[in-house]
Every structure is written in structure tokens, then in C-alpha cells.
Amino acid sequence: MMRYSRRNFLKAAGAGITLTAIEGESLFAAVAPPLPTPITKERATFIINGKPLVAEYEARTTLWEVIAVKLGLTGTTRSCNRASCGACSVLIDGTPFYSCHTLAMEAAGKKIFTIEGLGDEKNLHPLQKVGYLYMAADCGFCTAGWSVTAKALLDKNLNPSADEVKSALAGHICRCAAYSAIVRTVVDTAAVLRGEAEII
Amino acid sequence: MKKISVYRPTTIEEAQQMLSMHGTDAAVYAGGTDLLIRLKNRLKQAPAYLVDIKKINNLRYIKEDAQGGVQIGALTKLAEIAESDLLAKKYPMLVQAVKMISSPELRNASTLGGDLLQEVWCQYLRGGYACWRNGGYICYGAIGDNSYYHSAMGGRLCYAVYPGDAAPALITLDAKVKLATPSGAKELTIEQLVPGDMMVDGRIQSHVVRFNEILTEVVIPPPKAGFRASFEKLRPRGVWDFAMASASLGLQLRDRTIEDARVVFGGIAGRPWREKSVEDFLKGKTLSTDLAAQAPTNALSNAAPLKYNATKIDMAKGLLMSGLEKLATS
Incomplete structure (x- = not known):
């Protein structure tokens, strides 16, 4: 701990003066940039x-x-x-x-x-109509997920093979294991959207 | 989910300043596929401050350099790598490996840098058990159920396997990574980047990147003439899962003689496991299906499987054989 004696005070004051003399204006110019706020x-x-x-x-x-x-x-x-x-x-x-x-x-x-x-009760998307016919939704919990992913696939590729559908929908789990119905739904919906098939 | 505060720096220097300010309480946030699970399960390594580096706009690219190699920015999404024509032409094996990572939706979100530096996917750590990585003094994987994602090649403290697929593939391609550190840029090989469970900044992690360092780029050297590579991976469900075992092979061929070989196994040890004994065995031999059948006998002789995961060694040997067969017949 530093003692406040006359000698120490003078020393410190002297140091302060020399510093100011060397640094000049920069002592006052250096302002820390504001800390970024998250x-x-x-x-x-x-x-x-x-x-x-x-x-x-x-x-x-x-x-x-x-x-x-x-x-x-x-x-x-x-x-x-x-x-x-x-x-x-x-x-x-x-x-x-x-x-x-x-x-x-x-x-x-x-x-x-x-x-x-995608569609509502009065105006179903072909994906939903075909999925309903093929019973691609058993409990329906995964349906909202794979339907939109299938829509993204069909937007890009209107003629997907079963393997392409499988790899595109690889990130979806169906607890009822309606996988074959889901793949069939997407492949056949593509045919409907192309105009090659009709939903009866 | 744990309460978080997010910084959005626009330069790497700013990001480093923010990371340094909070120490290990902050973490880089890019794709978030790994980080969000840590936050949701409130693990000990879950940070309170995220530094979102996606606003730094010069980290997301795939470009060819003057020598013919390829530079990939750390923020490049895995989906972009999987769909890249340039990479498919130059390094088809890397594209094949990246296509096998996780599910399509997660590939849209996760980045290459995040895949290299991801935390291990041991069920005990992710489930919030107080293991070595989570503030405890025990590895539950070594004494509990270790049939899926625990090391069959021994371990130091943590026995979880390194889960990434990009790292073994990039080791085969001799890639390097660039880190931005407070004291300047640093270049590491992938093997130096992920050396298994390491104590860094008082935490156990698979990689050597410190809290204030940021991975910026992966550099792959130009493909040589006569270089053939393959990537094989076994997963419990066939899709989506991490590798039970994977084998990435790279052969430098002259006619059908193997001049140089790289054999890297993934998913069997705490780090991408480079098997030098098989590499030495393959050197100077002629590539054939007979050689493919002989090669696994030299592989992984120093394996130290845990109670339930000796099959990992058989899987890795089988993948080595099928990979070499594919290279020999194609």
C-alpha cells in the first residue's frame, strides 16, 4: 500500500507532468469505443x-x-x-x-x-388430396412437416423418381411407418401436377 | 432453452473482441444445429453469449485458386457443398461424404466449419449427464451403453467418437484450415485441428480451436492426376445418423500401381483415425480385388474395443475392403 507522504506526492506529480509533456494532446483524445451491446x-x-x-x-x-x-x-x-x-x-x-x-x-x-x-379444407392441394386417398397420414403428426418439404421438392423437380423422393424426405420420421404411402403420394402428385394423371 | 444474448459483428476483428470479452461464456454461432441442442439441454458448455458470425459476409464461398485447388469458406452450408458443380468435378469423394451427413434440412442449416468443430454426440453428454465434458469426473460411455458412438480405439478421458464425416474426407484430400486468431492467421492440417479429446481453455473438446479463435477457411490442394478416392459410411438407419464407422480412402495410382495411399477411418475413435499400417501395406502394390481382400488383415491391430462396440472394428474393416473393391473394379 502506498503511503501518502510529501515525497511520494511530489514524485507522482512530477511523473504526471512529464507524461503530459510527452503525450501532449493524445492524452485527452483517446476515448475508448463504446462496448457492443448484445x-x-x-x-x-x-x-x-x-x-x-x-x-x-x-x-x-x-x-x-x-x-x-x-x-x-x-x-x-x-x-x-x-x-x-x-x-x-x-x-x-x-x-x-x-x-x-x-x-x-x-x-x-x-x-x-x-x-x-398449402391448402385448406375447401381448397386442398393435390398433395393433400392424393395423400388422403393413399392414407399417407395415419396419425397425422408428421404430415405438416413432410408435406412442405415435398412441396419444396416438387417446386424444383416436377418429375421425381422414388429414390429422389426418398433422399429429399430423408429428414422426416413417420411414427406410423406410412413411408411407402408417403413416397407414392409425392411421386403421383408430381404426375397430377404435370397434368398426366387426374384425381378421381 | 437457456437464455442467450446475441452479438452480430460485421468483421472478424469485432467478433474476436466480443469473444474475448466473455471468455468461455461466449461461443461462435453459425448454423446452430449443434449449439442449439446444447442450449436446449442446458449443458455446462452451453454459452450465455452467442457471436453470430453470419453477418461477416466474406466467409461463405467456394472458389478455385490459381493453382487449381479449392478454397471453401467456413460459413458455406453443407447443402451448397453437396450441390457444387466445381467440387463434384474436382473432389467427387468430398461431395459424396457431405451428401451422407445428417438430413437434407440440417444440411441446409449447418456449415462446413461447424461440421468440423462439432461437439461429440454421446448420448450421455447430450442427455446432460455430468461427464468429463459436462463438468464431471467420469466417462459414462466407457462404463455404460457404448454400442453406438463410443471409441473402439481407446481414449484418454472422454471415450465418445469424433462424429464428423467432413474431417476424414478432408484428411484424405490433404486439406488445411485457416484460423483467425488475435495474434494473426494460423494454418493447421485437419489432423492437427481435431486431435481427439483435448483440454483447451479448461474444457475438454475434440478440436484445438480456442475461445477467441475463428475458423475461416478450408483449403484443398489441387487434385493430382491418377488420384482416386472413395468414401464409405455405415449408419444404423441408413440415413440421417452419425457414422457407426466410415472409411475414406485416397489412392495415388500410376497405371494400377499404388504410389501413395491415405486410409482414414471415422466414427471409431475420438479423432479421425488415420491407419498408417494399411497405408504402408498398400504402397507399391497393384490395385486389385485380391488386394482389397488382403488389406483388412493389417488394419486396426491395436484396437481396444469397449464392452459393446467390438463390431465397430469389423465394420471399419469391411468398409475398407468394399472401398478398395470399388476403386479396383471401377
């Missing part, structure tokens, strides 16, 4: 199925929580919440992502496509 809360617009919707969320909020809890679009189901099942898939700018495993801030301002955008 984001914990945000408010952003999500363009869900063409509709701009505003939500406020924390940094830790996942996209599924925004879509289903904050905005009330409950068609997208969350099952495992660990990116291990695929039930929660949505399209962000046309690319499939697991919404339970994407932070909401990643999708802020982007175009999101959920199962609600």
Missing part, C-alpha cells in the same frame, strides 16, 4: 404464406414458437424439439428447415411457407 429481444416482420405478420420475441425463441405460439398458426407441429424428427419443417425462402431448430431471428423478414399455405 441483442436479447427483437421485433420483426415475418412474411408467412404471403402475409406480413409482426412478432416480438427473445433471442432464444425458436421459429416454431413464433409461428405456432406467438402468431397462432398451429398447423406446424413440434414433436421432438431436437431436430430429430422433421415434423416441424417449414420453408424459409423456399428451402426446408426445421423450425424447432432455427432461431426466430434467422428467419426475420424472410418468406416463410407453412402447411397453412
Whole structure:
């Protein structure tokens, strides 16, 4: 510990004077830049199925929580919440992502496509009609997920083979094991969309 | 999920400043496929501060350099690598390996840098058990159920296998990585980058990247004439899973004589396991299906399997054989 004696005081004062003399103006000019502040809360617009919707969320909020809890679009189901099942898939700018495993801030301002955008009870998408006929949805928990991923596949490729469908839908688990029906649905829906087949 | 605060730097220097400010309480956030699970399960390594480096815009590219090699930015998505025409032309084996990683949706989200530096996928660690990596003093994998993702080649503290598929493939291609550190850029080979369970900054991790360092680029040297490579992987479900065992082979051929060989096994040890004894055996021999049948007898003689995972060694040997057969017949 430093003692406040006259001698020490003079020493320190002298040092101060020499420093000022050497450094000159730079002593006063050096101002530390402000520390960056992290984001914990945000408010952003999500363009869900063409509709701009505003939500406020924390940094830790996942996209599924925004879509289903904050905005009330409950068609997208969350099952495992660990990116291990695929039930929660949505399209962000046309690319499939697991919404339970994407932070909401990643999708802020982007175009999101959920199962609600595919079709409703009065106006079913061919994928839903064919899937209904083939019983591709047993319990229906995984349906919202694979339907949008299949839509993304059909947007790119209107003539997918069964193997292409299998590799595109590899990230979806169906607890009822309706896999063969799902693959058949997507392959035959492509035929309907091409105009080569008709739903009776 | 654990409460987090997110920084969005626009330059690497800024990102390093933010990482240095919080020490090991901050982590780089890119694709988040691995990090979010750590946050959701509230593991001890789950950071409270994320540094989102996706706003740094010069880290996502695949480009050819003057010598004919390829540079891949660390933020390049795995899906972009899988669909890249340039890589498919030059290194078809890397594209084949990346196509086998995880599921299509996760490949859309996860980055190459994140795949190289991912945390192990031991069920005990991910389930929140207090193991070596999670603040405890025991490896549950070594004494418990180790039939899937635990080392069959021994271990130091943590017995979980290194789960990545890109790393063995890149070792075969002799790739290097560039790190941005506070004291300047650093270049490492992939083997130096992921040497198995290491104590770094007071934590056990598979890689040597410190808390304030950022992986920026993967550099692959130009493909040589006569270089043939293959990647084989076994998964419990055939898709989506991590490798039970994988074998990436690279052969430098003159006519059908093997001049140089690289044999790297993945999913059997805490690091991508380079098997020098098979490499030495293959050198100077003529590539044929007979050689493919002989090669596994020299492989993995120093294996030390745990109670339930001796099959991993058989899988790795089988993959070595089928990989060599494919190279011999094609």
C-alpha cells in the first residue's frame, strides 16, 4: 500500500507532468469505443404464406414458437424439439428447415411457407388430396412437416423418381411407418401436377 | 432453452473482441444445429453469449485458386457443398461424404466449419449427464451403453467418437484450415485441428480451436492426376445418423500401381483415425480385388474395443475392403 507522504506526492506529480509533456494532446483524445451491446429481444416482420405478420420475441425463441405460439398458426407441429424428427419443417425462402431448430431471428423478414399455405379444407392441394386417398397420414403428426418439404421438392423437380423422393424426405420420421404411402403420394402428385394423371 | 444474448459483428476483428470479452461464456454461432441442442439441454458448455458470425459476409464461398485447388469458406452450408458443380468435378469423394451427413434440412442449416468443430454426440453428454465434458469426473460411455458412438480405439478421458464425416474426407484430400486468431492467421492440417479429446481453455473438446479463435477457411490442394478416392459410411438407419464407422480412402495410382495411399477411418475413435499400417501395406502394390481382400488383415491391430462396440472394428474393416473393391473394379 502506498503511503501518502510529501515525497511520494511530489514524485507522482512530477511523473504526471512529464507524461503530459510527452503525450501532449493524445492524452485527452483517446476515448475508448463504446462496448457492443448484445441483442436479447427483437421485433420483426415475418412474411408467412404471403402475409406480413409482426412478432416480438427473445433471442432464444425458436421459429416454431413464433409461428405456432406467438402468431397462432398451429398447423406446424413440434414433436421432438431436437431436430430429430422433421415434423416441424417449414420453408424459409423456399428451402426446408426445421423450425424447432432455427432461431426466430434467422428467419426475420424472410418468406416463410407453412402447411397453412398449402391448402385448406375447401381448397386442398393435390398433395393433400392424393395423400388422403393413399392414407399417407395415419396419425397425422408428421404430415405438416413432410408435406412442405415435398412441396419444396416438387417446386424444383416436377418429375421425381422414388429414390429422389426418398433422399429429399430423408429428414422426416413417420411414427406410423406410412413411408411407402408417403413416397407414392409425392411421386403421383408430381404426375397430377404435370397434368398426366387426374384425381378421381 | 437457456437464455442467450446475441452479438452480430460485421468483421472478424469485432467478433474476436466480443469473444474475448466473455471468455468461455461466449461461443461462435453459425448454423446452430449443434449449439442449439446444447442450449436446449442446458449443458455446462452451453454459452450465455452467442457471436453470430453470419453477418461477416466474406466467409461463405467456394472458389478455385490459381493453382487449381479449392478454397471453401467456413460459413458455406453443407447443402451448397453437396450441390457444387466445381467440387463434384474436382473432389467427387468430398461431395459424396457431405451428401451422407445428417438430413437434407440440417444440411441446409449447418456449415462446413461447424461440421468440423462439432461437439461429440454421446448420448450421455447430450442427455446432460455430468461427464468429463459436462463438468464431471467420469466417462459414462466407457462404463455404460457404448454400442453406438463410443471409441473402439481407446481414449484418454472422454471415450465418445469424433462424429464428423467432413474431417476424414478432408484428411484424405490433404486439406488445411485457416484460423483467425488475435495474434494473426494460423494454418493447421485437419489432423492437427481435431486431435481427439483435448483440454483447451479448461474444457475438454475434440478440436484445438480456442475461445477467441475463428475458423475461416478450408483449403484443398489441387487434385493430382491418377488420384482416386472413395468414401464409405455405415449408419444404423441408413440415413440421417452419425457414422457407426466410415472409411475414406485416397489412392495415388500410376497405371494400377499404388504410389501413395491415405486410409482414414471415422466414427471409431475420438479423432479421425488415420491407419498408417494399411497405408504402408498398400504402397507399391497393384490395385486389385485380391488386394482389397488382403488389406483388412493389417488394419486396426491395436484396437481396444469397449464392452459393446467390438463390431465397430469389423465394420471399419469391411468398409475398407468394399472401398478398395470399388476403386479396383471401377
